[in-house]
Amino acid sequence: MTGTAILSTHGLVGGYGDFQALFGIDLHLLQGEVIALIGANGAGKSTFLKSVFGLLPVGRDMVRYEGVPVGGTPVHKMVGRGLAMVPEGRRLFAGMTVEENMRVAIDHARLPESEGQWTRDRLFELFPILREKRNQPIEDLSGGQQQMVAISRALLCQPRVLLCDELSLGLAPRVIREIYAVLPEIISGGTSIVLVEQDVSLAREASNRLYCMLEGRITLTGNSNEISRDQIAAAYFGASNAVA
Numbered sequence: 001m002t003g004t005a006i007l008s009t010h011g012l013v014g015g016y017g018d019f020q021a022l023f024g025i026d027l028h029l030l031q032g033e034v035i036a037l038i039g040a041n042g043a044g045k046s047t048f049l050k051s052v053f054g055l056l057p058v059g060r061d062m063v064r065y066e067g068v069p070v071g072g073t074p075v076h077k078m079v080g081r082g083l084a085m086v087p088e089g090r091r092l093f094a095g096m097t098v099e100e101n102m103r104v105a106i107d108h109a110r111l112p113e114s115e116g117q118w119t120r121d122r123l124f125e126l127f128p129i130l131r132e133k134r135n136q137p138i139e140d141l142s143g144g145q146q147q148m149v150a151i152s153r154a155l156l157c158q159p160r161v162l163l164c165d166e167l168s169l170g171l172a173p174r175v176i177r178e179i180y181a182v183l184p185e186i187i188s189g190g191t192s193i194v195l196v197e198q199d200v201s202l203a204r205e206a207s208n209r210l211y212c213m214l215e216g217r218i219t220l221t222g223n224s225n226e227i228s229r230d231q232i233a234a235a236y237f238g239a240s241n242a243v244a
């Protein structure tokens with residue numbers, strides 16, 4: 001590994017009660033990098049993100065942030081250290097407006113809005129439609145607009161690492177492109193990104209490096225522009241099902 005890992009996992013195991021979903025995940029995210037985590041339904045991608053973020057119990061040494069063991073740290077403290085997550089399904093606060101959803105993040109952020117990279121104004125420049133809709137209830141927004149709020153809410157935590165769970169889920173291709181187009185700006189603001197993504201082409205295009213998961217294990221890793229489609233197919237479905 002060259003460069004400094006801002007986030008890494010070491011033999012990460014985890015799951016739900018007696019059900020083990022992750023079997024020794026070794027992964028690292030370098031400063032300024034986007035890594036994509038791909039894999040079929042049920043491979044363990046969301047479980048991995050939740051385990052890193054403190055939503056599921058894991059051993060302390062299994063997750064390191066800037067080299068410091070942080071596994072099992074509660075979510076609010078993870079946010080305080082510099083992690084934020086855009087969860088699968090967005091999980092916005094129903095009955096609240098766009099700006100009220102943003103305020104919740106501001107109240108729990110690593111830094112005050114005035115000292116952080118991300119302000120509401122900057123996010124309204126990134127997603128102009130949200131400025132127009134800022135006083136509307138979240139339920140009145142389209143799926144794509146809600147995803148923009150979810151990303152904004154996470155960025156207002158002023159993260160140094162952003163964990164994104166399936167940004168493209170249920171969205172039209174045009175909207176997906178619009179959302180993925182902001183990733184370079186997020187990176188240039190000093191935030192590194194872990195992207196969980198079902199769409200392999202999108203994952204390869206958007207990332208520097210890629211990890212493929214199968215049944216709770218990493219089956220392939222490498223530079224996104226160097227890994228072949230055949231290698232991905234073998235890692236995604238298991239070697240015996242690889243497409244020739």
Ligand SMILES: Nc1ncnc2c1ncn2[C@@H]1O[C@H](COP(=O)(O)OP(=O)(O)OP(=O)(O)O)[C@@H](O)[C@H]1O
Pocket residue numbers: 016019021039040041042043044045046047048198
């Ligand atoms: N809350 C839960 N309780 C028990 N088992 C769960 C729970 N959530 C997920 N699992 C199981 O853990 C395994 C990994 O699921 P996970 O959601 O992490 O996969 P994934 O790769 O994110 O897939 P998807 O794209 O469908 O979300 C699966 O076998 C799944 O059935």
